[in-house]
Amino acid sequence: MRPDLLNPLFAAVDSLKGVGPGLARPLEKLLLTRIRDLAYHLPDRFVTRRAVADLDEASVGEQIVIALTPREHRSSPGRGPFRIVAYDAAGNAITLAWFGRNAGWAKKQMPLGKTCWVAGRLDQYGQMLQMVHPDHLGMESGAALGQLVEPVYPLSDGLTQPRIAALVQQALTFLPELPEWIEPGLIAKMDWPKWRDAMTLAHKSEHPGARDRLAYDELLANSLALLLVKAANRKRTGTPLHGDGSLRARLQLPFALTGAQTRSIAEIEGDVAQGAPMLRLLQGDVGSGKTAVALHAMLIAVEAGAQAAMLAPTEILARQHYETLRKMAAPAGVTVALLTGRDKGKAREATLMGLVDGSIQICVGTHAIFQEAVQYRNLALVVIDEQHRFGVGQRLLLTQKGRRMPHCLAMTATPIPRTLTLAQYGEMDVSRLDEMPPGRQAIDTRVVAIDRMPDVIDSVGRHMAGGGQAYWVCPMVRENEGADLAAAEARHAELKVRFGDTVELVHGQLRPQVKDAAMERFASGAAQLLVATTVIEVGVDVPNSTLMVIEQAERFGLAQLHQLRGRVGRGADKSTCLLLRSAALSETGRARLALMRESQDGFRLAEEDLKLRGGGELLGTRQSGDTPFRVADFEQIARLLPLAHDDARLLIDRDGGLDGLRGQAARLLLYLFERDWGVQLLRGG
Ligand code: ADP
Ligand code: MG
Secondary structure: OHHHHHHHHHHHHHHHHOOOOOHHHHHHHHHOEHHHHHOOOOOOEEOOOOOOOOOHHHHOEEEEEEEEEEEEEOOOOOOOOEEEEEEOOOEEEEEEEEOOOHHHHHHHHOOOOOOOEEEEEEEEOEEEEEEEEOEEEEEHHHHHHHHEEEEEEOOOOOOOOHHHHHHHHHHHHOOOOOOOOOHHHHHHHOOOHHHHHHHHHHOOOOOHHHHHHHHHHHHHHHHHHHHHHHHHHHHOOOOOOOOOOOHHHHHOOOOOOHHHHHHHHHHHHHHOOOOOOOOEOOOOOOOOOOOHHHHHHHHHHHHOOOEEEEOOOHHHHHHHHHHHHHHHHHHHHEEEEEEOOOOOOOHHHHHHHHHHHOOEEEEEEEEEHHHOOOOOEEEEEEOOOHHHHOOHHHHHOOOOOOOOOOOEEEEEEOOOOOHHHHHHHEEEEEEEEOOOOOOOOOOOOEEEEEEHHHHHHHHHHHHHOOOOEEEEEEOOOOHHHHHHHHHHHHHHHHHHHHHHHHEEEEEOOOOOHHHHHHHHHHHHHOEEEEEHHHOOOOOOOOOEEEEEEEEHHOOOOOOHHHHHHHOOOOOOOEEEEEEEEOOOOOHHHHHHHHHHHOOOHHHHHHHHHHHHHOOOOOOOOHHOOOOOOOOOOOHHHHHHHHHHHHHHHHHHHOOOOOOOHHHHHHHHHHHHHHHHHHHHHHHOO
């Protein structure tokens, strides 16, 4: 049970003043559902704006304060933004744009003809100057606005900076004093503030000490929890599995296993033969052949007379795995079944029966395979694909099925740097598939400036005229969600005008049925061009698709670009990936894209990306789930994690039950960061 002291922090956000149903959704999108989440919603940066008399004085990308007179209100149909056309004192025009729910509010704030102070970032859209979601409107004096140092928070549709800032300030008033969990020597040496002070300071201005302290807290909580899991796991009993090789011998795979696959299988075989349950991570780049390794692992379980289950993060992936495994396992005479949330009625009943009576030996599915109603005769191995989609807590829950703990093999294609491996998978043993199956062709990767868009569209046209298929990826980054979605939809519409019905669109906000239908049309070859946001990152396998265009490539993390690119280069033909970049690109941006051109090695890309990214770069990772952290950024992880890990180990060595004074404080920390399954394991012993 969570200590009472923390209860106010875990109250729902709608207990705050001014949070009605209208705000609940935008907040939820940012994963801000409790007071605690708001307090930890740290600014991306701080701004001080420059007051300018007219737009000629300002440059694109700059944060400015300016007096503007609205001339025209423009609503656009559908998802388009609400726009106000306004003029500065010198007669220069600018468009102010709002996406989502803010249109009515903006209209009221800026009546036509009435001059008003506007603060925000100056952008350009085509030929027109623009400001998307200005931060302030209608303040009395521009001078005061120009002096403000203000936090800039990550936003979602329907939220503005002032809105979120006010909510955060309210949330901060609920913070209790908490006892110190950081080692006293360390906190003195680092000159870090106390927890509550650090929370307040981090929202007020640049304060590296406060940010580091909060990041360290999160890292410490994570390391503690992982060490507790590891300790608890050592005490659990699993089922030792001794396969006799008979089923594996009957497989008729059309290829010989690579050395890395053979080694990984041997490591797994060694683990599952033990009494303690396996907790192993199989890390292998896209296309490195993880499925074949998983199949061998599951056949070991079946040879030993037990069942195995494989968990996929999405419906589409589950189906794909099912088809692949069923075909591969057929010569061995093994029964494979599929179970997802969408299976209903008789078919579902039959599957459930088969799992209970053991006639189904391998079950593939989404998290539906671990629901209460699903009983197994003797489940001894769980394979989890695309591990990073599931938290450690969830993993623990689902491996609690049955009195004995099943062996667990987690698989991930996310090439995480070694420092992060420790953070995310600290409790696991790791096998790496560091060798690609032979005969893979390199993907011809090119960086193309955005102004060559017409040429790019022409070459996509030629590619399709020759019977090829292609992906067209648009970014979808939380900070600019409404605009991004609109951009993807606009691009789809534009390409459809040019190429007709052969163009499909998928993004995360479509209904699942609509999305699946589009995917299926593309997978079957009925559609040739798939415009998509990053939803295609995991799981789609269309070997005939050998061209990928990625718009605004500089906005993606390298690891993510690498995963996206892994969607092509799956067939026998040579594949191409065009990375479209903006006209103005920072030096780091250039360097990152150049790396993409040079290297196809996911692990190397991940390491380099970590080096190239500065601090504060968490954007896009929070959503893609590269790291299990919300507070610590990449740079902090690299710098502080080793410290936190050592500190956690020392604490557990000294006080494994977390009963001492510092141990008690550490329990609070675990609750605060919702690593309390660590505490629960303590109790369960
Ligand atoms: P991932 O690691 O991305 O899950 P898959 O298991 O889907 O990769 O394998 C990618 C492709 O490589 C599949 O078509 C698979 O049949 C093939 N493959 C796997 N192992 C080998 C191998 N040792 N030699 C040749 N092809 C292989
Ligand atoms: Mg796979």
